[in-house]
Amino acid sequence: MIPFFPPDLFESDRQALVDIVYSVGTGREQRFILGHYTEQLEGALSKWLGGTQVVACSSGTAGLGLILRAIGIGAGDEVIVPAFGCAPLASAVVNVGARPVFADVDPRTLVLDPDEVEALITPRTRALMPAHVFSVMADMPKMREIAELHRLRLVEDSAVAQGAALDGHPAGRWGDAGVFSFVQVKTFGTAGEGGAVVTDDPDLASRIRMLRNHGQDPDHRFVHHEVGYNSRFDEVLAAFQLHRLPGLENRLERRAKIAEYYRARFCPLEDRGIIAPPPGRNGRFYYVYSLIAQQREGLKRHLGRCGVASHVYYPMPLPYQPAFETLHSSGQTWPNAEHASRCTLAIPVYPHLSDGQVERIADAVCSFRQGRR
Amino acid sequence: MPPTGATTYVREGKPAPRNGLVPDPAQSTVIPFFSQAATFDRLWPLIHSYLDEMMDRGKYSHGNQVAAFEAELGAWTGARYVVGVNSGTDALVLLLRSCGLTPGAEVVVPAFSFIASASSVVLAGGRPVFADVDPGTYAIDAQAASAAVTSQTQVIMPVHLFSQMADMQALGELASARQLILVEDSAEAVGMRWHGTHAGVLGAGGVLSFFPSKILGAIGDAGAILTNDREIARTAGALRHHGRFGKTLDNFPLISNPTKLPGFNSKMDDIQAAVLRAKLSCLDKDIARRQELARAYSERLDMMPEVIRTPGTEHRGPSEMVFYVYLIEVERRDRLASYLAHRGIGTEVYYPTPLHLQPCFAYLGYRKGEFPCAETACARSLALPLYPDLSLGDVERVCDAIRDFFRGSRR
Numbered sequence: 001m002i003p004f005f006p007p008d009l010f011e012s013d014r015q016a017l018v019d020i021v022y023s024v025g026t027g028r029e030q031r032f033i034l035g036h037y038t039e040q041l042e043g044a045l046s047k048w049l050g051g052t053q054v055v056a057c058s059s060g061t062a063g064l065g066l067i068l069r070a071i072g073i074g075a076g077d078e079v080i081v082p083a084f085g086c087a088p089l090a091s092a093v094v095n096v097g098a099r100p101v102f103a104d105v106d107p108r109t110l111v112l113d114p115d116e117v118e119a120l121i122t123p124r125t126r127a128l129m130p131a132h133v134f135s136v137m138a139d140m141p142k143m144r145e146i147a148e149l150h151r152l153r154l155v156e157d158s159a160v161a162q163g164a165a166l167d168g169h170p171a172g173r174w175g176d177a178g179v180f181s182f183v184q185v186k187t188f189g190t191a192g193e194g195g196a197v198v199t200d201d202p203d204l205a206s207r208i209r210m211l212r213n214h215g216q217d218p219d220h221r222f223v224h225h226e227v228g229y230n231s232r233f234d235e236v237l238a239a240f241q242l243h244r245l246p247g248l249e250n251r252l253e254r255r256a257k258i259a260e261y262y263r264a265r266f267c268p269l270e271d272r273g274i275i276a277p278p279p280g281r282n283g284r285f286y287y288v289y290s291l292i293a294q295q296r297e298g299l300k301r302h303l304g305r306c307g308v309a310s311h312v313y314y315p316m317p318l319p320y321q322p323a324f325e326t327l328h329s330s331g332q333t334w335p336n337a338e339h340a341s342r343c344t345l346a347i348p349v350y351p352h353l354s355d356g357q358v359e360r361i362a363d364a365v366c367s368f369r370q371g372r373r
Numbered sequence: 374m375p376p377t378g379a380t381t382y383v384r385e386g387k388p389a390p391r392n393g394l395v396p397d398p399a400q401s402t403v404i405p406f407f408s409q410a411a412t413f414d415r416l417w418p419l420i421h422s423y424l425d426e427m428m429d430r431g432k433y434s435h436g437n438q439v440a441a442f443e444a445e446l447g448a449w450t451g452a453r454y455v456v457g458v459n460s461g462t463d464a465l466v467l468l469l470r471s472c473g474l475t476p477g478a479e480v481v482v483p484a485f486s487f488i489a490s491a492s493s494v495v496l497a498g499g500r501p502v503f504a505d506v507d508p509g510t511y512a513i514d515a516q517a518a519s520a521a522v523t524s525q526t527q528v529i530m531p532v533h534l535f536s537q538m539a540d541m542q543a544l545g546e547l548a549s550a551r552q553l554i555l556v557e558d559s560a561e562a563v564g565m566r567w568h569g570t571h572a573g574v575l576g577a578g579g580v581l582s583f584f585p586s587k588i589l590g591a592i593g594d595a596g597a598i599l600t601n602d603r604e605i606a607r608t609a610g611a612l613r614h615h616g617r618f619g620k621t622l623d624n625f626p627l628i629s630n631p632t633k634l635p636g637f638n639s640k641m642d643d644i645q646a647a648v649l650r651a652k653l654s655c656l657d658k659d660i661a662r663r664q665e666l667a668r669a670y671s672e673r674l675d676m677m678p679e680v681i682r683t684p685g686t687e688h689r690g691p692s693e694m695v696f697y698v699y700l701i702e703v704e705r706r707d708r709l710a711s712y713l714a715h716r717g718i719g720t721e722v723y724y725p726t727p728l729h730l731q732p733c734f735a736y737l738g739y740r741k742g743e744f745p746c747a748e749t750a751c752a753r754s755l756a757l758p759l760y761p762d763l764s765l766g767d768v769e770r771v772c773d774a775i776r777d778f779f780r781g782s783r784r
Contacts, residue, residue: 005625007431014428021424021644025413025592030405032585032592058459058594061615061638087615087632094635097498184433191433192642193459214462214488215733222725224488224733227495230462234593236644312629321632323616 002357004309004348009184017191020239037238044245049170052198053205056233057212060159060181060195064092067177070207071153073098077126082112083317083337085131090324099327102319104334111138121150131157134290137166137283140174162188163252164285172198187287188248190237254351255286258358265362273370289349296345299368306364311346404758404767406719407586411762416651423647438646440623445653450571452599454606457641458613461560461582461596465493468578468598471608472554474499478527483513484727485747486532490558491728503729505744512539519547528554533562533572535700536684538692541567541575563588564660564695573599588697589652591645613639662761663696669765670699673772679779702753709778716774721756
């Protein structure tokens with residue numbers, strides 16, 4: 001079976017990881033959290049993104065919460081988020097006391113539909129939070145336009161989109177601030193939990209630095225200006241990320257190459273009810289390669305029989321999740337999000353797949369025959 | 374009261390100047406406020422084997438090491454449920470949420486503690502109400518706590534600081550008399566027991582912090598919730614993983630489970646769990662070693678009239694002393710800290726500012742002078758180096774330096 005969540009992600013880095021743990025554990029400095037490695041990682045990522053502020057934090061989810069707090073979102077505010085996506089899009093808003101307002105997505109790209117967003121703006125709307133989904137960046141130029149027109153803050157959930165750029169402008173740098181997630185399965189995943197906030201606004205960055213460490217004064221320990229979080233970054237993981245960063249471009253390129261191959265193989269399947277994600281490099285990143293299949297469950301079973309594991313990321317739109325179902329009026333519907341929840345199926349796209357495995361996966365998808373509907 | 378900035382290792386940016394003094398280069402050896410390097414090195418074969426287990430499994434957070442650590446810690450503490458999370462602070466927030474704290478409800482906490490004892494209340498949607506502490510235990514005074522209870526109070530959350538527990542007998546009685554939920558901020562209280570019951574499971578639940586300098590310390594942030602209540606454990610277990618119930622621990626596919634609660638990502642890293650499992654294997658010995666070092670401190674410092682207070686080392690009442698921190702009280706604390714830094718000895722001030730005077734709680738409207746015991750403790754307390762890597766000779770050196778400081782100042 002070709003796994004969907006490969007257990008051997010860091011196989012070639014095993015010794016490096018062990019060495020890092022030992023050297024941090026026995027290091028003369030005995031510094032374990034927000035130390036020099038974290039600072040170096042922030043600097044390296046900043047450079048990689050063309051020069052911006054990077055604040056490492058405990059996860060992408062935590063990063064969204066830090067941004068919302070730092071831009072002053074709170075009780076009584078509304079934040080427009082996609083109806084199709086990961087739970088933190090809504091829970092991060094709820095956890096700062098505000099209300100997520102769910103907008104439907106584009107049926108093909110699965111990212112926020114700008115027209116739906118505009119229709120939901122009310123006097124209480126304070127921010128837009130589009131998310132990049134699977135392999136496609138949200139329509140950030142349009143989101144920026146809407147945000148500017150209505151004087152809203154723009155938070156970019158770029159958790160999954162490390163290395164992506166749209167029209168030459170990197171993911172994470174389109175709004176007031178964006179996030180990256182470093183949980184292991186991500187394109188720049190690490191050996192644990194972590195994330196980062198990205199922003200071009202130095203004041204916002206300072207506030208987020210303070211909020212991630214208990215609202216503590218940067219120079220005076222135990223003086224707390226704001227009620228903050230413990231959302232810090234561990235040195236062990238920062239050192240491991242620094243070790244892994246030089247190989248990132250190659251791994252991203254390998255993902256894109258696999259996606260290109262898939263695209264060529266899957267193009268003819270459209271008549272047979274399987275739609276491949278949009279091709280190309282501009283605004284794409286290939287974290288997850290998700291098909292839209294009319295007979296998703298059948299395809300999933302078929303792939304399993306062919307020895308290929310697949311995964312359904314969001315089987316239920318966010319507004320229907322029990323945690324959020326009381327937050328909207330019952331009349332509102334999200335037909336595209338519902339369709340996506342019924343039909344999307346992700347297949348393996350990680351960089352250490354061999355060419356043979358990639359072919360086997362493509363063969364398996366292509367050999368699926370739809371049943372009669 | 375400005376903090377001394379003596380020895381810190383969690384700080385952003387450049388280290389703050391040590392009150393203008395740099396360690397005297399003539400001092401050949403430095404006694405840091407904290408180190409676990411020797412312990413870590415000694416435990417390395419075991420840590421390495423746990424790291425191998427983690428890497429063979431290929432799940433680096435919320436994985437097999439976290440699952441094993443939860444089980445082993447449950448056995449060691451006697452807590453029925455252990456929920457491993459990202460930090461002690463997160464553990465408090467998740468615990469308060471899991472206890473059903475309603476938005477705006479009041480939680481009575483001590484005015485003397487680490488910030489998280491009160492910020493967690495705000496992050497969980499509640500309102501902290503402060504009460505003064507007992508100068509003998511540094512924990513919340515039961516009578517003061519009782520006086521702070523109003524019709525809006527839902528929870529009372531004592532904190533066990535440094536080396537001994539709050540008066541859980543009196544606080545338990547208060548909680549049942551006023552129908553309050555009793556939650557313990559037992560972040561520092563690994564190994565502390567009340568009539569044999571481990572801190573954290575005397576009320577609805579408690580927490581542990583595995584911040585590196587803690588008695589059971591990781592090499593990064595980590596924490597846990599302890600409880601004997603199945604529902605609290607279930608809810609906290611879901612809240613740490615985006616509000617998803619079911620067996621998410623050590624199990625990838627369940628990331629697609631429905632989100633039933635607006636949760637967090639507070640999963641524990643398996644690297645940290647691997648280190649903690651190894652340290653748990655020698656925790657009893659480490660605690661005994663800390664006791665031995667504390668006794669050596671007290672033998673010497675109890676002779677010095679300028680040291681207003683040492684924690685003592687004797688069994689006093691139902692709670693055995695377990696030394697996370699060896700805390701003394703002196704006048705001119707900041708001068709002593711600077712002097713010790715000059716002699717190459719790291720110290721720490723726990724805590725320089727009482728919670729009711731923190732800028733972030735100004736909105737609660739407290740004034741200076743309201744909690745005199747907390748304010749006095751903040752002005753006088755100084756934590757000395759205390760960890761199993763320390764030698765008895767180191768303790769002697771620290772005590773000699775303190776003696777020299779007072780001799781010099783007497784002249």
